[in-house]
Amino acid sequence: MKHRVFATLGLLAACSAAMAQVPADGAALFAAHCQACHQPGAVGAPGIAPPLVGNIGRHAASEEGRRYLMRVALTGMVGSITVDGVRYTGNMPSFAAAMSDAELAAVLRHILGSYERVADLGWLTPEQLAAARQAGGTPNETHKMRGRLPAGG
Numbered sequence: 347m348k349h350r351v352f353a354t355l356g357l358l359a360a361c362s363a364a365m366a367q368v369p370a371d372g373a374a375l376f377a378a379h380c381q382a383c384h385q386p387g388a389v390g391a392p393g394i395a396p397p398l399v400g401n402i403g404r405h406a407a408s409e410e411g412r413r414y415l416m417r418v419a420l421t422g423m424v425g426s427i428t429v430d431g432v433r434y435t436g437n438m439p440s441f442a443a444a445m446s447d448a449e450l451a452a453v454l455r456h457i458l459g460s461y462e463r464v465a466d467l468g469w470l471t472p473e474q475l476a477a478a479r480q481a482g483g484t485p486n487e488t489h490k491m492r493g494r495l496p497a498g499g
């Protein structure tokens with residue numbers, strides 16, 4: 347009897363959590379959308395995709411870098427880049443259609459906060475993602491933007 351009461355309470359809690367629009371889970375989104383290429387922990391794999399850990403956190407320090415990080419996820423990117431002396435020439439897919447502004451903000455917050463230990467993530471909001479989405483851009487332009495970043499490419 348006692349068990350059944352607890353089970354019912356658990357079910358009620360799960361239902362109300364689902365109805366209360368739980369914020370998007372960045373870790374789960376990373377596992378579902380990014381990990382196949384960028385690997386668990388975002389350590390990257392030569393010939394597939396660059397590491398994000400130990401790499402992209404530096405861009406969070408500048409206005410241009412922040413815009414770049416939001417834009418890569420939205421437009422994707424083509425053209426080769428070099429990270430830690432390794433050259434990558436793959437295609438970063440666009441996630442503009444597959445993910446909402448809130449989901450994109452959550453997955454970037456997860457990567458920058460959990461893997462890169464960036465402390466200030468106040469700028470990384472669904473509203474900012476919406477603005478970046480509005481600004482648009484092509485994968486090729488995003489690649490050029492990377493080359494112009496203050497933290498270097």
Ligand code: HEC
Binds near residue numbers: 380396
């Ligand atoms: C199909 C493989 C693939 C998937 C899936 C993928 N990426 Fe990428 N990603 C790449 C490749 C390849 C590059 C490098 C592109 C280039 O060389 O221009 C890249 C580059 C990046 C960069 C820029 C790194 C830098 O050094 O500037 C970021 C940020 C990034 N990806 C984030 C993500 C996020 C976030 C997701 C999931 C939402 C994701 N990627 C999913 C393959 C992938």
